[in-house]
Amino acid sequence: MKVAIAGGGIAGLATAWALTKRGHDVTLVEQGTIPNPLAASGDEHRMIRRGYGSADGYARTISEAFTAWDEMWRDLGHSHLSPRGVLAMSQIAGDDGEKFRNGYDRMGETYELYEPKEAARRYPFLDPATIRYAYFTKAGGALLCQRIARDLVQWLTENGATLRLNSRVAAIDSDKGTLISSDGGQIAADQIIVTAGAWVLQLVPELARDLTLYRTAVAYLTPPADLAAAWAEAPAILDIGGTADAYMLPPVDGTGLKVGAGVMKRPATDPEADRVEKPGEGERLRNLLSPPLARIGEYRVARVQTCAYTFTADDKFLSYRQGKALVVSACSGHGYKFGAAVGRRVAEAVETGDDASLLSWLRAEA
Secondary structure (H helix, E strand, C coil): CEEEEECCCHHHHHHHHHHHHCCCEEEEECCCCCCCCCCHHHCCCEEEECCCCCCHHHHHHHHHHHHHHHHHHHHHCCCCEECCCEEEEECCCCCHHHHHHHHHHHHCCCCEEECHHHHHHHCCCECHHHCCEEEEECCEEEECHHHHHHHHHHHHHHCCCEEECCCCEEEEECCCCEEEECCCCEEECCEEEECCHHHHHHHCHHHHHCCEEEEEEEEEEECCHHHHHHHHCCCEEEECCCCCCEEEECCCCCCCEEEEEHHHCEECCCCCCCCCCCCCHHHHHHHCCCCCECCHHHCEEEEEEEEEEEECCCCCCEEEEECCEEEEECCHHHHHHHHHHHHHHHHHHHHHCCHHHHHHHHCCCC
């Protein structure tokens, strides 16, 4: 089967990987380079974890994601997961830190629970006076996105897939099964897979009924010199507790100390507009970390990276069939950790035509 994929983020790359393994003729079209610095998948690292708060369906599905990544590591010949575990904390009763812990309890996940002083002894960047407790689980860590993308490009090229980079898809003819590029070129296929991320609404505008575009930003910080060693060995931080909806990823094998927060997102209309950091944006994001981080003013903002995402109203994945085109859209940043599994599931749906089962799996309804 000839399959054309629009979008070279993790969903598109993983789908190309899975379809190529199954013997299909795959052409992937990406508007920029891979990794694309404007794309949600172009960041340095992303978290993978079993904690999902109240979203028990995704907490169960994550086991398949770990298995799919292991399959990909075997093909790539190298693992791009830093399995350093995941830490979270609670500052006030009922905050997200507590909700994630309750989710672990419902799923039967084991974790180590720390009182504030013990948490600060293990992780000296924490201020013990600002937390109720912290907890650590070994399952999870950091996925190194840019290295995954580069290795997948090499693997796809070596295994017969066609990659057309710096080629923007201007339109899709879902009846004929044709991708139309901005220079007028066309690619005909038996099936089209649209994994265009924040650009999906430009290609399939009717999905505006289901998807909302948001702009957000992450910051990379330089910690105080005497805390650098502690951060270098730190786990991924799922949630800092409190009201900021903030997470952190430690410096891993050359990456930076990254922080993001849900309160930073705001609606957008164009994924390429407003992509330059605003004055003080990095410092605002940094300051959200105190509490529970101590000495927050000593952390220097090294750089800010903006991101664009689509969200559904219920924060779940989406798939949509339109003729010969199958649209797959992740929801927010949590899509990355399922990337390899999404690729395998989409490939299966392409072969079986069972779009309903794919949607049910993407929504973690099984």
